[in-house]
Amino acid sequence: MDIKQIYMDANALLEGHFKLSSGNHSQFYLQSAKVLEDPKTAKLLADELAKQIQASGIHIDTVCAPALGGLIAGFALATALDVRSIFAERVDGQMQIRRGFEIKPGEKVLMCEDIITTGGSAMEAAEVVKSLGGEIVAVAALANRGFCKREHSDVSTKPNCKLPQDIPFFALADFTFEMYAPDACPLCKDGSEAIKPGSRGN
Numbered sequence: 001m002d003i004k005q006i007y008m009d010a011n012a013l014l015e016g017h018f019k020l021s022s023g024n025h026s027q028f029y030l031q032s033a034k035v036l037e038d039p040k041t042a043k044l045l046a047d048e049l050a051k052q053i054q055a056s057g058i059h060i061d062t063v064c065a066p067a068l069g070g071l072i073a074g075f076a077l078a079t080a081l082d083v084r085s086i087f088a089e090r091v092d093g094q095m096q097i098r099r100g101f102e103i104k105p106g107e108k109v110l111m112c113e114d115i116i117t118t119g120g121s122a123m124e125a126a127e128v129v130k131s132l133g134g135e136i137v138a139v140a141a142l143a144n145r146g147f148c149k150r151e152h153s154d155v156s157t158k159p160n161c162k163l164p165q166d167i168p169f170f171a172l173a174d175f176t177f178e179m180y181a182p183d184a185c186p187l188c189k190d191g192s193e194a195i196k197p198g199s200r201g202n
Contacts (some may be wrong), residue, residue: 050080146176
């Protein structure tokens with residue numbers, strides 16, 4: 001499966017000058033919402049990701065996704081794995097699990113995002129899951145920005161990866177784009193202005 005081509009076909013691999021949620025700048029941006037707006041494509045990708053996870057033999061009771069970006073990917077993956085789907089959301093800047101969702105002590109939870117960059121949002125949500133008694137057994141995403149090492153990839157873990165090294169990380173493909181600190185961004189030096197897409201921008 002050519003994940004990059006699927007993103008390109010959905011106009012979800014954007015080229016321009018973007019400000020990422022980390023504050024860094026990049027010439028490229030992955031807009032997974034454009035891929036996931038087609039239910040057939042969402043199912044196709046989730047089924048493929050589920051195959052990897054099932055082949056590992058890991059037992060999963062629940063998929064938990066941080067809102068907003070991980071919601072559709074998390075639900076699609078939970079459907080493919082035939083397990084429960086819940087989500088965490090920010091309230092006054094803090095991740096919380098609300099809306100009547102409960103986690104049993106020892107419940108095996110997989111954290112799911114649409115895209116993992118450093119994994120910060122997934123780990124914020126994971127801390128909430130753990131505080132309620134859940135056990136994080138894996139992390140999954142449709143796409144990996146290349147800062148964290150996923151299963152079946154030779155991309156090495158970078159220092160800013162926030163995913164724990166003692167649990168597996170599953171994703172369908174690596175997208176390794178150059179990123180720049182704002183004061184060292186060549187796109188800024190050329191005179192263009194960074195725009196902020198995504199769930200925290202537009």
